[in-house]
Amino acid sequence: MNVGILGGGQLGRMLGWSGIPLGIRCRFLEPDPESPAQTVGEWVSGSYHDPEILGRFSHGLDVVTYEFENVPVEAAEFLANRRPLYPPPDALKVSQDRWIEKQFARDLLIDVPAFVSVGSRDDLDRGLKMLGYPAVLKTRRFGYDGRGQWLIRSDSEVDAAWSALNQTPAILEAFVPFDRELSLLAVRSQQGTVRCYSLVQNLHEGGILRQSIAPAPNVSPSLAKQAEDAAHAIMGRLSYVGVLAIEFFEVGGRLLFNEMAPRVHNSGHWSIEGAVTSQFENHLRAILGWELGETGNRGVAAMVNLIGTVPRVDEVLRIPHAHLHWYGKTPRPRRKLGHITVIAKDQVELQQRLGRLREIAASPRVPEPRHGAEIENTGTAS
Numbered sequence: 001m002n003v004g005i006l007g008g009g010q011l012g013r014m015l016g017w018s019g020i021p022l023g024i025r026c027r028f029l030e031p032d033p034e035s036p037a038q039t040v041g042e043w044v045s046g047s048y049h050d051p052e053i054l055g056r057f058s059h060g061l062d063v064v065t066y067e068f069e070n071v072p073v074e075a076a077e078f079l080a081n082r083r084p085l086y087p088p089p090d091a092l093k094v095s096q097d098r099w100i101e102k103q104f105a106r107d108l109l110i111d112v113p114a115f116v117s118v119g120s121r122d123d124l125d126r127g128l129k130m131l132g133y134p135a136v137l138k139t140r141r142f143g144y145d146g147r148g149q150w151l152i153r154s155d156s157e158v159d160a161a162w163s164a165l166n167q168t169p170a171i172l173e174a175f176v177p178f179d180r181e182l183s184l185l186a187v188r189s190q191q192g193t194v195r196c197y198s199l200v201q202n203l204h205e206g207g208i209l210r211q212s213i214a215p216a217p218n219v220s221p222s223l224a225k226q227a228e229d230a231a232h233a234i235m236g237r238l239s240y241v242g243v244l245a246i247e248f249f250e251v252g253g254r255l256l257f258n259e260m261a262p263r264v265h266n267s268g269h270w271s272i273e274g275a276v277t278s279q280f281e282n283h284l285r286a287i288l289g290w291e292l293g294e295t296g297n298r299g300v301a302a303m304v305n306l307i308g309t310v311p312r313v314d315e316v317l318r319i320p321h322a323h324l325h326w327y328g329k330t331p332r333p334r335r336k337l338g339h340i341t342v343i344a345k346d347q348v349e350l351q352q353r354l355g356r357l358r359e360i361a362a363s364p365r366v367p368e369p370r371h372g373a374e375i376e377n378t379g380t381a382s
């Protein structure tokens, strides 16, 4: 089978790699000729906006998907008229705009933090009166890994946030004093079967995911049900096919929807070694109309992102049940260069292994650049 993937970052690379044992050939469309997925499939280098390139890319494909959510919707719709394309372009429309996304969730009776639309300074001042301090100002579009958002803690911080926003359409959100952040990875088949992975506990710093633990400890059946109900509602409404990630805040035993990504997700990387079927394989199975794989856990797993620098490979591999994934990107501050997944039989053993990993990470080594040229992060893959 031939699968076309819009985007060629690390998520594309892990998709392409997981398809190899299943006899799936992936072709990537990616403007940057030096991106992580080039080692696992055929490459079409060109613009998402060029119909000639899109036509060449789609030739002979059985199905098309994408690995970042800022794919131009017009490109997805153009391709969807020629080939089956999953997840549906409507999922892109929802997730590309925080205002549309939050309203979409609220319409499905999913709890969201209080939010207002901000198109002018008056809107911002009115919003702050309504929501109080602290509040978070976020651009409606193209924000990721903490970019395009500003925490406003008092009157004195409003002017700076407003000028940084630079007239970009935005939303203002109540700051949520969450107990923890959780995410749910779910997959829906073409026949409408939904399977959910265990809830994942995530730690972000500076807006970037640093660490995930799966299954999240201390998850009550009611908490899991809230998350799974949200996934069923969203996927049902969108006639969704493929993997969907939903990020939540947990506050006092209640989940608040933060955002969703209509694609495989960084908080699901642990599933390569820590689940019966990885999120990547299940995404491919879903979009090809195949039976979904089991989503149960194999032990407990932690995933640690390697951001800006990577530790010494030999030291990491000395940790029992540690698996290193290195994306081959040029190192740069705040850039996701790879991740490590550690598997253990229980949380105690997992914490011991993570402790060892933290010691190693404290003396990181910046790798030699793999490519001659500095490469930009190709998408919002997070």
Ligand code: AMP
Residues within 6 Å of the ligand: 113, 136, 143, 144, 145, 146, 173, 174, 175, 176, 177, 178, 181, 204, 207, 208, 247, 258, 259
């Ligand atoms: P986002 O891009 O919306 O996922 O935000 C990135 C990270 O910023 C989240 O994972 C949280 O750690 C933090 N954050 C975003 N929105 C809020 C909020 N309303 N209240 C508290 N923390 C937030």
